[in-house]
Amino acid sequence: MRDLITSGLRKLVKSEERYQPGDRHAQIVSVATVKGGVGKTTTAVNLAASLAADHQQRVLLIDLDAQGHCSTSLASVVDDAAGHVPLSEVLLDDDGREVLDAAVSTAIDGLHITVADPDLADAEGRIGQEIGKELLLRDALEVTRTHYDLILVDCPPNKGDLTLNALVASDYVLVPTDLSPLAVQGADELLDTVMKVRRRLDHQLQVLGVVLTRVDGRTVTINEEVRETIDDAWGELVLDQHIGINTRLSQAQLAGEPIFEHAPDSRGARHYRELATEVLERLEQI
Numbered sequence: 001m002r003d004l005i006t007s008g009l010r011k012l013v014k015s016e017e018r019y020q021p022g023d024r025h026a027q028i029v030s031v032a033t034v035k036g037g038v039g040k041t042t043t044a045v046n047l048a049a050s051l052a053a054d055h056q057q058r059v060l061l062i063d064l065d066a067q068g069h070c071s072t073s074l075a076s077v078v079d080d081a082a083g084h085v086p087l088s089e090v091l092l093d094d095d096g097r098e099v100l101d102a103a104v105s106t107a108i109d110g111l112h113i114t115v116a117d118p119d120l121a122d123a124e125g126r127i128g129q130e131i132g133k134e135l136l137l138r139d140a141l142e143v144t145r146t147h148y149d150l151i152l153v154d155c156p157p158n159k160g161d162l163t164l165n166a167l168v169a170s171d172y173v174l175v176p177t178d179l180s181p182l183a184v185q186g187a188d189e190l191l192d193t194v195m196k197v198r199r200r201l202d203h204q205l206q207v208l209g210v211v212l213t214r215v216d217g218r219t220v221t222i223n224e225e226v227r228e229t230i231d232d233a234w235g236e237l238v239l240d241q242h243i244g245i246n247t248r249l250s251q252a253q254l255a256g257e258p259i260f261e262h263a264p265d266s267r268g269a270r271h272y273r274e275l276a277t278e279v280l281e282r283l284e285q286i
């Protein structure tokens, strides 16, 4: 007879016991834009690594992209993921699961990362059918956020329901873009979505900044034209520290290591270290 009652209050009572709340209150930052290949994952991974290693923050990196590039980018430092629950299950199981169920430790002190989850692609469609579909990630972070100082969410390259979940769960959004017109348009679209989330959902989500990535010192004239447009449109939102083009960054990704382990003296490492400092300063000021 007991099996008749599988939902409702019984589940609620069970889930409340699963994790003890910690004593932290993470600031949650989505790394998002509508275009792929502009450095979202590279930025999320290296920012997370620097914030943990150089600034002693407890950091959780959430990989919301079905391609699982955060895990590949950190493959050499991630601990054994056996027994962890994929994020799509955390989001869609109405048993009160927490993102902590998906979080794996790494060799970098203070840095945890959710396991790669190829099922996130299919989950997108199922999320769309849920009641309160944009609140799933927020709810699954309720206890999780009390265990970290910072949570970074690496988003898929679109404005779908996973990205919407990331934005609604976040306090801030960081928008990477390179200087190509399509990337700038993609960033603009994402910023537009942020404004809609604020207005329609009465949400306090703030733009932490736009970070210019893959900046190539050789194409100065084109860069200058695009820079002018960007500065006119986004002004103070553009972070001082840009990320120069540096092949060491893609080599590090291939090797499955943060840039600081792979090539600590490279330009890419320097730029991401500076970016982490600037991001922390902004977080303290806002």
Ligand SMILES: Nc1ncnc2c1ncn2[C@@H]1O[C@H](COP(=O)(O)OP(=O)(O)O)[C@@H](O)[C@H]1O
Binding pocket: 035, 036, 037, 038, 039, 040, 041, 042, 043, 069, 157, 213, 214, 215, 243, 244, 245, 246, 247, 249, 250, 251, 253, 268
């Ligand atoms: N500053 C950079 N210099 C050189 N290559 C970069 C830089 N940033 C990213 N890349 C490379 O560009 C590709 C796309 O970057 P990625 O971070 O995966 O983008 P996204 O997550 O937006 O799709 C990857 O191969 C990555 O190694």
Ligand SMILES: [Mg+2]
Binding pocket: 040, 041, 042, 065, 069
């Ligand atoms: Mg990516």
